[in-house]
Amino acid sequence: GENVEQHPSTLSVQEGDSAVIKCTYSDSASNYFPWYKQELGKGPQLIIDIRSNVGEKKDQRIAVTLNKTAKHFSLHITETQPEDSAVYFCAASPTGNQFYFGTGTSLTVIP
Amino acid sequence: SAVISQKPSRDICQRGTSLTIQCQVDSQVTMMFWYRQQPGQSLTLIATANQGSEATYESGFVIDKFPISRPNLTFSTLTVSNMSPEDSSIYLCSVLTGANVLTFGAGSRLTVL
Numbered sequence: 001g002e003n004v005e006q007h008p009s010t011l012s013v014q015e016g017d018s019a020v021i022k023c024t025y026s027d028s029a030s031n032y033f034p035w036y037k038q039e040l041g042k043g044p045q046l047i048i049d050i051r052s053n054v055g056e057k058k059d060q061r062i063a064v065t066l067n068k069t070a071k072h073f074s075l076h077i078t079e080t081q082p083e084d085s086a087v088y089f090c091a092a093s094p095t096g097n098q099f100y101f102g103t104g105t106s107l108t109v110i111p
Numbered sequence: 112s113a114v115i116s117q118k119p120s121r122d123i124c125q126r127g128t129s130l131t132i133q134c135q136v137d138s139q140v141t142m143m144f145w146y147r148q149q150p151g152q153s154l155t156l157i158a159t160a161n162q163g164s165e166a167t168y169e170s171g172f173v174i175d176k177f178p179i180s181r182p183n184l185t186f187s188t189l190t191v192s193n194m195s196p197e198d199s200s201i202y203l204c205s206v207l208t209g210a211n212v213l214t215f216g217a218g219s220r221l222t223v224l
Contacts, residue, residue, distance in 0.1 A: 032211060043203055043215040044154070046112075089153065096211040097142050101154045 002027040004092050006102025013080050014110050021105045023090035024072040030092040033066060033073045034099075038087045047088075048075070080109045113138050113208050115216035123222045124194055131190045132219045134204030139184035142207035145177070148218070149200045157202075160187040194223045 003026040013019050023033075031052035036044035050057045050064045050073065057064050061080075066073040077084055090102040114137040124130050134143070143160040158166040158179055166179035181187045191198050204216040 034213065036215075041220075043115075043117075043217045046212060046214065049212070091213075093211065093213075097159075097207055099156075099213055103153045 002030060002092055002094055002098075002100040004090060004100045004102045006090050006105060008105060009103065010106045010108075012108045012110060015080060015082060017080055019077045019080050019084070019107055019109075021075045021088055021090070021107070022072060023074070023092075023102050024070075025092040025100070026071065027092070027094050028068075028071065029094040030100075032093040032096070033064070034091050034093070035064060035075050036089045036091070038089065038104075040086075044089060077107075080107075082109050082111050085109045112212065113140060113206050113214050115204055115206060115214060117204050117216040117219050119219055120217060121220040121222075123224060125224055126195055128194055129190055129192045130194065130221060131188050132202050132204070132221075134187045134189070134216060136185045136206055140206040140208060141184070143181060143187050144205045144207075144213075145179060145187070145189045146203040146205060146215075147200045148203060154203065157189070160189075191221065194221075196223045199223045 006023045034049035037047045038044045048062050048064050050066050061078045063076045085108050088105045091099045093099045116135045118133050145157040146154045156169050157172045158168040160166050160179050160181040162181045178190045199222050201218040201220050203218045
């Protein structure tokens, strides 16, 4: 089955700096890659996703890149703000109703 | 996207008891799932809740421990039976909506003493 690895497990950045979280996957059939943000005491919220027919997608300060050949995808957050502090999860989906999650990255933005 | 309501949001339970978590969706959905998130860990799929039939459980999860009901396309329950401290987790209901987007509820935080 699919195996998703996520790095780093923790990340601290100064406010205004950029943050990058990377994930790799093993199943070449995976074609959908969502990213979730989980704030303390809340459920995961979808913040951005990308499908295998594109290499990059951007939404304001958040962008995701996908390299299908290397089987890795990354989340980029620019101009970080304290409210970006949360746990971020990547996921890969090979079938549309199966999702394999990474182990999470705890991001702290230092004011 | 779908709006998911889960209750209870949190509970503290005694060892050996059972707790039922409810999940209500504001629209009809075909696919509903239950996930477990142990403290500081990632998301683990417990089962797919099938409307009108028995749930489909993932490896390591059994119906006797986690019975699931799905009476219609907007509602499901997960029961955690005969609880032990190892069952202390966040239990998350999720649904698959248009374009296969997975949406989560706020979760039910369970502490077993």
